[in-house]
Amino acid sequence: MMTSDLLLSQIKGRSLRIGIGTAEDDHKVRLSCDQAEPLGLGEIVMYHDARQLAEDLQEGKLDAAVRGDMDSNEAMAALRAAFGVKRVLRAAFLEPLHGSMFLLAPVGIDEGWTADEKFELARLGAGVLRRLGVEPVVGIMSGGRSSDRGRMVAVDRTLDDAVIVVERLKEEGIDARDVQILIESAVRECDVLIAPDGISGNLIFRTLHFLGGGKALGAPVLNIPRTYIDTSRAKESYVDSIILAAALSSNGTR
Numbered sequence: 427m428m429t430s431d432l433l434l435s436q437i438k439g440r441s442l443r444i445g446i447g448t449a450e451d452d453h454k455v456r457l458s459c460d461q462a463e464p465l466g467l468g469e470i471v472m473y474h475d476a477r478q479l480a481e482d483l484q485e486g487k488l489d490a491a492v493r494g495d496m497d498s499n500e501a502m503a504a505l506r507a508a509f510g511v512k513r514v515l516r517a518a519f520l521e522p523l524h525g526s527m528f529l530l531a532p533v534g535i536d537e538g539w540t541a542d543e544k545f546e547l548a549r550l551g552a553g554v555l556r557r558l559g560v561e562p563v564v565g566i567m568s569g570g571r572s573s574d575r576g577r578m579v580a581v582d583r584t585l586d587d588a589v590i591v592v593e594r595l596k597e598e599g600i601d602a603r604d605v606q607i608l609i610e611s612a613v614r615e616c617d618v619l620i621a622p623d624g625i626s627g628n629l630i631f632r633t634l635h636f637l638g639g640g641k642a643l644g645a646p647v648l649n650i651p652r653t654y655i656d657t658s659r660a661k662e663s664y665v666d667s668i669i670l671a672a673a674l675s676s677n678g679t680r
Contacts, residue, residue, distance in 0.1 A: 429527060436558060436673040442468035442489040444671055445479050446664060447496035455494045458664035465665075467672045476500040480508035483652050490653035490675035492644065492667045501656070509650040513537075516656050517551045517618070519643040519670060522634050528617055529554060529562075532624040533631050533645055541587040544620050545594050550648035551618040552600050557674060565605035565616035566591045569626075572606060584622040591620070636660075643670045 444467065448455035452472060459470045471488070473479040476496050481504075483491040493501045502514050517531035531547040532538030538547055548564050555562035568584035575582055588604045595602035605612035605619075609630070612619055621627030634640040644655035644667035653675040657667050 433669050433673040437676045442672050444490045445471050445473050445488045446492040447473050447479050447494040449495050462665045462668045476504040480504040484508040490671035492655045492671050493657045495659040514647050515649040516645040516647055518631055518645040520634055521641040523639045528619055530619050532627045535624040535628050537624040539623050541590045544591045548620045554646055555617050562617040564600055564602045564618040565612040566620045567622050568606050569622045570607050
């Protein structure tokens with residue numbers, strides 16, 4: 427299972443250059459940089475320009491990047507332009523109160539609405555965990571239990587998707603399980619959770635983080651060949667996001 431200590435263990439002895447974005451009032455980000463400095467991660471550079479942050483990452487001037495409290499629309503547009511992708515796929519590292527850390531996707535409301543999209547999110551998410559030294563168990567959720575089939579067309583679609591995605595992941599050598607709607611048991615056995623669609627995934631994230639007191643470390647962008655951690659402007663500190671960026675850039679994709 428993923429832990430904060432495991433993240434830190436991945437980056438000992440490695441000196442990195444990590445960029446972090448900030449809005450006009452940079453106090454919170456500056457404080458996070460000061461708090462992260464004693465951890466020996468390397469140089470942490472603040473950026474006020476989303477385009478420059480994305481381009482420097484793409485050009486290899488940075489080992490990793492963290493969005494910080496930059497505007498989300500500007501940051502994601504800059505990232506799409508710099509890396510030539512039509513959209514950004516993300517998965518969020520969550521650590522529920524008194525629970526184990528896991529990777530959740532989709533967290534964008536327009537993501538994960540087809541079996542193909544869920545498969546891609548699950549496959550890429552499993553790759554992120556493997557880079558951190560964890561052989562992941564992937565849980566594919568649906569909108570009900572198997573016994574609920576026939577009650578509603580929308581629910582049936584998610585049940586069908588789960589069966590398809592689990593089979594395809596197993597063909598890729600990934601330990602995948604159809605966990606149905608039982609998130610309460612899935613979080614105890616899975617390192618990656620794929621929600622039935624982007625709306626439910628976003629609601630799970632918001633419920634656990636904003637209402638349930640869980641930690642949200644950040645959301646690695648899955649479909650670019652560099653390490654970029656998307657973050658919320660509501661975070662009190664970005665130290666854990668900087669650690670996550672350092673750990674991922676030290677193990678595989680830079």
